[in-house]
Amino acid sequence: MVEKTPKITQTPLPYALNALAPVMSELQMDYHFNKHHKTYVTKYNETLDLIEDALQKQDFAKIARLAKNTKFFGGGNWNHTFFWEGLSPVGEVGGQLPSADSDLAKSITAAWGSIDKFITEFNAETAAIQGSGWGWLIYNPSTGGLEYRSSFNQDLITEQQPAGLVPLLNIDIWEHAFYIDYKSAKPDFLANIWKVVNWKKVEQRLGDAKKTAGRL
Ligand code: MN3
Secondary structure (H helix, E strand, O other): OOOOOOOOOOOOOOOOOOOOOOOOOHHHHHHHHHHHHHHHHHHHHHHHHHHHHHHOOHHHHHHHHHHHHHHHHHHHHHHHHHHHHHHHOOOOOOOOOOOOOOHHHHHHHHHHHOHHHHHHHHHHHOOOOOOOOEEEEEEEEOOOOEEEEEEEOOOHHHHHEEEEEEEEEEEEOOOOHHHHHHOOOHHHHHHHHHHEEEEHHHHHHHHHHHHHHHOO
């Protein structure tokens, strides 16, 4: 007997809804987490039921269409959970840059010259994404270095080439991520988001990625 595919649940926010204000207000966070993000979870679970039904009916065209939806909704949940975990309130560790002698700071400096230059390029590339998507800092195990990547919609960074890219930080640039607080001022949202980036988490993700890649 094959076990049924498990439903997913939304991982709770690692801080209070109002904890990232004024970078993201409680109202902005409430809509983003409790409506937009939650909908991906609900729709993913609904899609599993629809797939089960289509499998029973051997409706192959429908199965193929629904498989794309699992990537969109499941990817939406994954991308958001990763995003929330990469942020932290200002009073905790949010915005505290990695120390200059850390592997993370050295890796960023090796790739961009300085953390400031990295942030400038990240924001310029991410602001230029046409439509909905995400900006990413990734570790490329084949080079051992850090890179910027962008993605559309709820695509996964692991779909990009070469295989094995490891995400370290992602920033949501869908309009729903900033419109309540910033209206159309996308560059202002991007300028402010770094005040709540959890660099400790990014450092930990880089360490884990290098261990997995056998480079530590
Ligand atoms: Mn979002």
